[in-house]
Amino acid sequence: MRAIGKSFPGVRALDGVSLTVAEGEVVALLGENGAGKSTLMNILAGVFKHYEGEIEIGGRVAHIHSPKDARRHGIAMIHQELNLVPELSIADNIFLGRERAILDRKAMEARTAELLRGLGLDLSPRRLIKQCKIAERQLIEVAKALSQNVRVLVMDEPTSALADAEVRRLYTVIRDLTGHGVAVIYISHRLEELEEIADRVVVLRDGAYIGERSEVDRDELIQMMAGRPLGELFPRADGGGSGEELLKVEGLSVPGEPGSGRTPLREISLSVRAGEIVGVAGLMGAGRSELLESIFGLHRPTAGSMSLGGRPYRPRRPKGAIRRGVALVAEDRKAQSLVLGNTIAFNASLPSLGRFLRFGTVDARREHRAVERQVNELRVKTPGTRFTVGNLSGGNQQKVVLAKWLLTSPSLILMDEPTRGIDVGAKAEIHALMSSLAAGGKGVLVASSELPELLAMCDRILVLCEGRITAEFSREQRPTQEAILEAAMARQKVTTL
Template sequence: MRAIGKSFPGVRALDGVSLTVGEGEVVALLGENGAGKSTLMNILAGVFKDYEGEIEIGGEVARIHSPKDARGHGIAMIHQELNLVPELSIADNIFLGRERAFLDRKGMESRAAELLRGLGLDLSPRTLIKQCKIAERQLIEVAKALSQNVRVLVMDEPTSALADAEVHRLYEVIRDLTGRGVGVIYISHRLEELEEIADRVVVMRDGRYVGERSSIDRDELIQMMVGRPLGEMFPRAAGGDTGEELLKVEDLSVPGEAGSGRTALRSVSLSVRAGEIVGVAGLMGAGRSELLEAIFGVHRPAGGAMTLAGRPYRPRSPRHAIARGVALVAEDRKAQSLVLGNTIAFNASLPSLKRFLRFGVVAAKKANAEVERQVRELRVKTPSTRFTVGNLSGGNQQKVVLAKWLLTAPSLILMDEPTRGIDVGAKAEIHALMSELAASGKAVLVASSELPELLAMCDRILVLCEGRITAEFGRGQATQEAILEAAMARQQVMTL
């Protein structure tokens, strides 16, 4: 890609960016949210048909102005915002757009099953996408890309919803592809992945090429990305004071999805104290999200009991949970936390409108003032609170989600993958906020597939495997290896 430029109304998204990828090479593309990485890759994938500059494939000029053009040149892209049709099956999604007059459904399902097995997914090709978890959908996107005769594969945050075991399986797939001469462009905010997978790192900032490196120096790459030294990534100090037990869960059981024949949670017991950050680790399907959602009133438990601030707590719905001072930063912010077509002010004030009612009418001036205060404190990059949330970067969207819940003044904050798909600068700010919340006496229960995040930020870490707690570690007592061993265990609970 040579001297690529792209403008949107009022924004110069790309300014003369060049990028080269060799056969069998993995090039990592780094930059903060809004740096232009996804825009550059969307041009390569034919999503944006109008652009400046030139693209060459195999030494020949390639005119790419549609996804069909890109496929014709052997270019496939796994988008950060998953590009799947929820109402269709896995097989239908994998081969969507490549159907013939008569569908060879048996052949499609056989090939889909083969691709799923290769990615370690035990799913029927006939399963509907809407029945799949976020991590499963991410791997299905990988299967969709691999089903094509690919020469260049773009992977935009492919591991953002995956636990370590699934990440390493994906690495094996990438190594197999590069061994066959496929060039891979790999966008990730997880800097720890680069040493293992990348041959070269290219850094962008503010729509421009900043530089590239063949060796991985974390501090140097961060400074190139953000234009300044970032400081401490995980700012939580050890040994913080904790208060009274705020949440207690005893023998909580939650059934799985209807027709799945499985139990999501089995006799789970835990507690979280005021001023404490408790982490939840586990592989895909272990029950992390179901645990947080059950506490938030999304799922009706089949058994067990909960207390909140010493009183019985049986949330009938999320509305009931919010009224009791519980907030949930959901795993999928776009589908579960935000109304993308509406403004920051609308989204941030939505669960706390009752605070601003005067004689049945919302006091808009007061509500907007509170939203603006939260936006300033969280440093959301936006021209105003009237800006549409869908046009913000991923990191700034996540800050709006946090602003929304902080306006409800919660005592217990549940966080499901709070730093998924956001850049290192925004990630550091969210870590700092978690520390501030705990220091102010809030209780925080956080589920994350990023083990370094849990190890650095949490006072205790619980490990789930197939809906059961298989280990509990105190601060400074866990290692990534010990957590992974417990995440794949089926024996009785270990406590350290």
């Protein structure tokens, strides 16, 4: 890619960026949210028709102005925001756009099953996408890309929803591909991945090429990405949680819904104190999201009890949880937390509109002031609160989700993968916010597939396996990633460590 430029209304997204990738090479593309990484790759994948500069494939100029053009040149892209049709089956999604007049469904399903097995997924090709978990959908996107005759594979945050075991499996797939001459462009905000998977690292900032390195130096890369010294990534050296018990869950059991892919919860008992950050670890399908969603009133328990602030807590739906001061930062911010076609102000004030009612109507001036204050405190990069939230970068969208819930003045904040798919600078800011919330007496229950995040930020870590708690670690015990993974793969409940 040579001297690539791209502009959107009011924004110069790329300014003369060049990128070269060799056969069998993995090039990592780094940069903060809004640096231009995804824009550059969307041009390569034919998503954006008009751009400056030129693209060469195999030494010849390639005219790529549509996804069909990209596929013809052997280019496949796994997008950060999953491009799957929820109402169609896995097999239909994998072969979407490549069907012939008469479908050979048997062959499609056999090939789909083969691809899924290669990624360690034991799923029926006929299962609907809407019945699959986020992590499963991410691997299905990988299978979709692998089903094509790929020469260049672009992977935009492919591990953002995956636990360690699935990440390892994906690395094996990548090594197999590069061994057969496939060029891989790998976008990731997980710097710890790069030493293991990348041959070179290319850094973009503010739509421009900054430089590249063949060796991973974490501090140097962060400086190149941010253009400034970055504060502590994990700003929680000392633990907290000495306050009163805020949330108590005893013997909670929640059934799975047939065909939904939802993991049932079995006899869950836990507590969260005021000022405490409690982590939830586990592999894909362990029940992390289901636990947080059940506390938020999305799923009805069949056994057990909960109390909040010393009073019985039985939310029948999220509205009841919000009234009691509980907030949920959901795993899939675009599908579960934001109305992408609407403004920042609309999204941020949605669950707290009651605060701004005056004589039965919303006081727009008060609403605007409150949202603007929260947006400024969280340092959301935006021209204003009337800006469409779907046009923000992933990190800034996540900040809008946080602003939305902070406006409800919660006492307990549930966070499901709060730093998924965001850059290291935004991660540091969200970690600092978590520490600040705990220091202010809030309770935080956070589920994450990033074990370094849990180990650094949490006072205690609960480990789930197949819907049961198999271990609990305190900060004082100094648990290792290996100990957490061992508990995450347990089959029977073990004694609390």
